[in-house]
Amino acid sequence: MKINTLLFDLDGTLINTNELIIESFLHTLHWYYPDQYKREDVLPFIGPTLYDTFNSINAEKVEEMVKVYRKFNHEQHDVLVKEYETVFETVKTLKEKGFKLGIVTTKIRATVNMGLTLTKLDQFFDVVVTLDDVENAKPHPEPVLKALEQLGSKPEEAIMVGDNHHDVEAGKNAGTKTAGVAWSIKGRDYISSHNPDYLLETMSDLLPIVGVE
Structure with missing residues (x-):
């Protein structure tokens, strides 16, 4: 799919x-x-x-x-707080191409809003699921499934992208594809050891994976 x-x-x-x-x-x-x-x-x-x-x-x-x-x-x-290379351009492109975009985080909403506003990424996301919105944090599938439900998407239509094993496991537990980011502070080997479906060297690596030229 x-x-x-x-x-x-x-x-x-x-x-x-x-x-x-x-x-x-x-x-x-x-x-x-x-x-x-x-x-x-x-x-x-x-x-x-x-x-x-x-x-x-x-x-x-x-x-x-x-x-x-x-x-x-x-x-x-x-x-x-700083911005990662190619993140803004990649997210902007995905939004323009009609992809549904969501954030799934273990942070509280007030802190999340600060980060999104500072980096001007707030304009691109339809759904933001924070720690305030769930009973169970990642790696439990609840936050991922909640975001998918709000977006009207099925797990098999989605990729969960993250820098931590909690993100990869949450995606797998919810039935989505998963992508780990090589810029994880814990190291490229750490994130790859949790076997995400994709390993991103920069965020723009997502584009060909989802069929954007």
């Missing part, structure tokens, strides 16, 4: 929030545990929800730690 729908993770896939996320984690963790965490220690925290991550560190202070993280994250957002 022909692909007519593209679903994207946001952070680390469409927009480069890696430095923002790393600095936000380090700020929060240094607040509670001075000098105990280094940059490499927080890389595994990229992907899961904040609640899952902080729950694994200190279950009694989860809410408090999330608030400290988000305050710093929002204050530094526009300084540290």
Whole structure:
């Protein structure tokens, strides 16, 4: 069946929030545990929800730690967030060619809106499914299936694109094709080891996959 729908993770896939996320984690963790965490220690925290991550560190202070993280994250957002090469042009082309486009993210809507507005990508997406909209975050299929339902698409007509194994697994669990991005902060080998159907070196690699010349 022909692909007519593209679903994207946001952070680390469409927009480069890696430095923002790393600095936000380090700020929060240094607040509670001075000098105990280094940059490499927080890389595994990229992907899961904040609640899952902080729950694994200190279950009694989860809410408090999330608030400290988000305050710093929002204050530094526009300084540290950057755009990935070919993303804007590729998404614009897909929209012009009539593809249905959605975002499926584990971030809350307020943070998502900041990133989309800053990069001017907000104009292209018909559906944005955030952590606020679901009971179960990726890799559970619920967010992907919810986006497909809102777009009026079937799983076999869609590709889920992401930088993390949560994205690949969520797509597979929902029955879509999957694409991993080689610019994942965890590395090309990391994302390819989770066996996405496609591996993108740049976002424009999506175009020939979906039949756009």
